Amino acid sequence: MSAKLHDIEVLQAPEPHMHFERPGKTGLVDWLTTVDHKKIGVLYWLAGTFFLLCGGLEALLFRIQLAVPDNDFMGGETFNGMVTMHATTMVFLAIMPMTAGFANFLVPLVIGARDVAFPRLNAWSYWTFLAGALVINASFVFGGAPAAGWTGYAPLTGAQYGGSGIDFWWAGLALLSASSMAASVNFIVTILNMRAPGMTLLRVPVIGWMMLVIQFLLALSFPPVTVGLILLGFDRMFGSNFYNVSMGGDPHLWQHLFWLFGHPEVYVLILPAMGIVSEILPVFSRRPLFGQTAVIFSGIFIGFVGFGVWAHHMFTTGMGPVADAAFAATTAIIAIPTGVKIFNWLGTLWGGKLTFPTPMLFAVAFIPIFTMGGLSGLMHAAAPLDLQQHDSYFVVAHFHYVLVGGALMGLFAGSYFYFPKVTGRMMNDTLGKLHFWLFVAGMNITFFPQHILGNQGMPRRIYTYPADAQWDFYNMLGTVGVVVMTIATLIYVYNVIVSYKKGEIAGRDPWDAATLEWLTDSPPKMQNFDFTPIVLSERPVWDHKYTEGMEIIAPEKAEAFHMPSYSWKPMISSCFVTLLVVGLLLNTFNPGNWLWAISAVAAVGVVGSVYAWVSEPV
Amino acid sequence: MSAHAAEAMHDDDHGHEDLVENNYMKVPNVKLAIWTFLGSECMFFGSLIATYFFYLDKSITGPLPGEVFSIGITSISTFILLMSSFTMAMAVDSAKSGTMTKSRNWLFITAFLGAIFVGFQVYEFWHFVHLGLTLQTSLFGSTFYVMTGFHGAHVSVGVIWLIMVGILAHKGNIPAEKAVMVESAGLYWHFVDIVWIIIFTFVYLLEFAK
Numbered sequence: 001m002s003a004k005l006h007d008i009e010v011l012q013a014p015e016p017h018m019h020f021e022r023p024g025k026t027g028l029v030d031w032l033t034t035v036d037h038k039k040i041g042v043l044y045w046l047a048g049t050f051f052l053l054c055g056g057l058e059a060l061l062f063r064i065q066l067a068v069p070d071n072d073f074m075g076g077e078t079f080n081g082m083v084t085m086h087a088t089t090m091v092f093l094a095i096m097p098m099t100a101g102f103a104n105f106l107v108p109l110v111i112g113a114r115d116v117a118f119p120r121l122n123a124w125s126y127w128t129f130l131a132g133a134l135v136i137n138a139s140f141v142f143g144g145a146p147a148a149g150w151t152g153y154a155p156l157t158g159a160q161y162g163g164s165g166i167d168f169w170w171a172g173l174a175l176l177s178a179s180s181m182a183a184s185v186n187f188i189v190t191i192l193n194m195r196a197p198g199m200t201l202l203r204v205p206v207i208g209w210m211m212l213v214i215q216f217l218l219a220l221s222f223p224p225v226t227v228g229l230i231l232l233g234f235d236r237m238f239g240s241n242f243y244n245v246s247m248g249g250d251p252h253l254w255q256h257l258f259w260l261f262g263h264p265e266v267y268v269l270i271l272p273a274m275g276i277v278s279e280i281l282p283v284f285s286r287r288p289l290f291g292q293t294a295v296i297f298s299g300i301f302i303g304f305v306g307f308g309v310w311a312h313h314m315f316t317t318g319m320g321p322v323a324d325a326a327f328a329a330t331t332a333i334i335a336i337p338t339g340v341k342i343f344n345w346l347g348t349l350w351g352g353k354l355t356f357p358t359p360m361l362f363a364v365a366f367i368p369i370f371t372m373g374g375l376s377g378l379m380h381a382a383a384p385l386d387l388q389q390h391d392s393y394f395v396v397a398h399f400h401y402v403l404v405g406g407a408l409m410g411l412f413a414g415s416y417f418y419f420p421k422v423t424g425r426m427m428n429d430t431l432g433k434l435h436f437w438l439f440v441a442g443m444n445i446t447f448f449p450q451h452i453l454g455n456q457g458m459p460r461r462i463y464t465y466p467a468d469a470q471w472d473f474y475n476m477l478g479t480v481g482v483v484v485m486t487i488a489t490l491i492y493v494y495n496v497i498v499s500y501k502k503g504e505i506a507g508r509d510p511w512d513a514a515t516l517e518w519l520t521d522s523p524p525k526m527q528n529f530d531f532t533p534i535v536l537s538e539r540p541v542w543d544h545k546y547t548e549g550m551e552i553i554a555p556e557k558a559e560a561f562h563m564p565s566y567s568w569k570p571m572i573s574s575c576f577v578t579l580l581v582v583g584l585l586l587n588t589f590n591p592g593n594w595l596w597a598i599s600a601v602a603a604v605g606v607v608g609s610v611y612a613w614v615s616e617p618v
Numbered sequence: 619m620s621a622h623a624a625e626a627m628h629d630d631d632h633g634h635e636d637l638v639e640n641n642y643m644k645v646p647n648v649k650l651a652i653w654t655f656l657g658s659e660c661m662f663f664g665s666l667i668a669t670y671f672f673y674l675d676k677s678i679t680g681p682l683p684g685e686v687f688s689i690g691i692t693s694i695s696t697f698i699l700l701m702s703s704f705t706m707a708m709a710v711d712s713a714k715s716g717t718m719t720k721s722r723n724w725l726f727i728t729a730f731l732g733a734i735f736v737g738f739q740v741y742e743f744w745h746f747v748h749l750g751l752t753l754q755t756s757l758f759g760s761t762f763y764v765m766t767g768f769h770g771a772h773v774s775v776g777v778i779w780l781i782m783v784g785i786l787a788h789k790g791n792i793p794a795e796k797a798v799m800v801e802s803a804g805l806y807w808h809f810v811d812i813v814w815i816i817i818f819t820f821v822y823l824l825e826f827a828k
Binding site for chain 2: 118184186188192195219226230231234240242248249250253257260611615
């Protein structure tokens with residue numbers, strides 16, 4: 001590697017002339033009315049981390065119940081509520097919002113834009129997400145948590161079995177679905193249309209690409225489950241027959257609608273982590289990403305094929321040999337692009353000058369742990385084998401390897417890597433390494449033995465087991481592992497707080513990285529960049545520092561541009577949408593009391609707030 | 619800028635003009651957003667229509683589709699909705715040529731035609747309920763009311779949308795360079811129309827081809 005030709009810190013342009021329709025706010029009002037993608041990203045990330053702790057607490061509680069055989073720490077109904085809320089929380093309220101945090105903060109920065117395409121819609125997505133999260137969790141206070149499993153299979157969610165928790169569950173998820181759809185439209189337009197001059201599609205960094213792919217997955221896969229949830233809501237509120245077997249209804253309908261969403265959803269969870277890892281490995285290997293284009297196209301391919309594999313969750317439902325064979329084949333095909341990515345990461349590391357600060361540790365550990373989860377997933381592609389593994393702890397081990405060892409560890413890696421950009425301060429590396437080793441140890445102690453438990457025949461979702469089943473040792477190990485993971489996560493949270501206050505000052509480019517987000521200040525100014533960067537390669541900041549003739553030139557003349565102003569409208573509109581849903585829920589619990597009128601008033605409020613929104617000057 | 623960098627810029631396959639223009643897809647942000655949203659809506663109505671066909675002929679009690687459908691009345695309302703696509707196209711055309719008052723008038727006519735369609739649907743639902751078909755009666759009742767009801771809700775949202783755009787045009791808030799606001803509403807309107815053509819063909823007409 002040659003010596004640095006230019007320093008990124010000294011790149012300065014004159015202060016730009018910015019036009020605002022309304023002057024900015026400060027304090028709490030600023031956070032409630034902000035349309036700044038960076039602040040919304042931080043809000044998403046904070047909410048995601050909070051719900052990560054909630055989901056972890058739920059896991060800790062039901063692991064205590066499972067620690068010893070014949071335990072009576074909690075009853076079956078409570079246990080079912082805990083596992084249902086654990087999964088719902090981790091998937092929809094922890095990993096997805098943390099991902100949304102990265103998407104919001106990073107996407108405009110890596111493509112060299114000043115904000116997303118629709119800043120107010122972005123704020124609306126956040127508030128609607130938060131409302132959905134609160135509605136789901138409100139079930140704890142009003143009549144008990146949903147207990148039908150996170151997959152909500154009919155007829156467990158039907159009026160005769162599922163309690164009021166299911167009402168909160170479907171209504172909250174419907175709000176999250178609206179939020180995700182608005183966000184996906186917003187980010188697709190942003191990435192396709194708002195790139196800096198010269199940033200062709202293949203110059204968009206891998207993280208930007210993975211975010212683009214998952215927005216398409218969200219836009220196209222959420223509607224089926226939204227329909228499924230609406231049908232469920234109609235069954236529960238108005239007595240329709242969609243999942244009513246006594247009227248000829250077929251529970252398979254729910255399974256198809258749910259998994260047509262549910263499988264693309266797992267790629268929504270993992271692809272951003274893959275993007276983050278693809279950003280981190282090159283930086284700490286001092287080499288460009290090996291076969292960047294192949295990594296990008298593998299991600300696109302995974303996105304496409306991800307729509308054709310959903311029924312591999314349903315091999316035991318008796319779909320027939322043709323459907324089983326077809327879905328087994330498509331599922332096996334997905335392993336190919338995934339393998340391409342893994343070999344590209346290894347190729348990046350090979351011959352690199354490796355250093356191992358915390359983000360690199362998480363990124364490197366991601367590769368083998370995710371691969372293990374991927375391999376056990378590939379085993380499920382074989383329909384006859386899947387019949388043995390279905391609903392056993394083997395499946396639990398599989399998806400925790402990909403979602404904890406994969407998605408969550410990728411997000412941890414990203415948190416350490418981007419923390420200096422977000423806050424301007426470094427995270428403590430010693431605490432970070434402690435977090436890493438404890439977390440990796442805990443996760444393997446918990447989930448590796450579950451492969452064996454599954455093969456010994458322990459089914460999922462049982463709240464206790466007899467001593468003579470001989471499952472007690474591995475279950476005790478599982479509980480110990482969860483305690484270790486909990487300690488690790490608390491160290492992480494402590495690290496975030498301490499580093500935010502007292503961390504070492506980072507500067508623009510603490511990792512000597514390659515992409516556009518490191519060009520600007522840490523934390524970035526509201527306008528992100530004082531001047532519009534012109535992009536000449538897929539590694540603009542690296543080339544500025546190390547390649548002769550590829551410098552980024554700051555203009556001498558100050559730029560002038562228009563910036564979006566704060567607005568109350570997104571939050572107000574989001575509140576009316578939430579009120580509409582709350583009215584429906586109240587009506588379900590007290591039928592015949594004219595409580596639906598709340599929803600009618602809220603609908604008028606939605607129309608009014610949207611009109612105020614579009615008439616407001618931006 | 620160094621010589622090398624300048625050369626690289628010109629070598630760029632997007633050409634120099636695009637380097638200053640952020641609009642890579644040659645489609646304004648609002649229009650691209652609507653197209654994306656409509657892609658999502660395809661999956662939404664696809665799921666609803668698939669559910670209808672999943673449960674077709676599986677009802678265990680009547681009345682059955684053939685006993686309640688009135689092809690004459692539905693043909694009239696379908697024709698009205700189709701005509702509203704024509705008036706919508708006129709509204710977009712006037713907006714693009716900068717005659718906003720004309721565009722406003724076409725928008726209100728379109729909204730009026732849409733409202734008539736919704737009126738027909740309300741009558742149809744009322745009529746079917748009197749024939750003994752409710753949401754709770756059978757799988758046909760559940761799937762029919764939810765599918766066509768969500769279509770009707772989309773038409774109603776469209777009517778509100780058109781009225782809003784019409785009011786903004788009336789108040790002079792849509793200058794000619796913002797004709798894309800009218801065009802976006804138009805894309806949505808045509809989409810909702812196409813969905814109805816699919817429902818009318820496969821749900822109503824096929825019943826009479828049996």
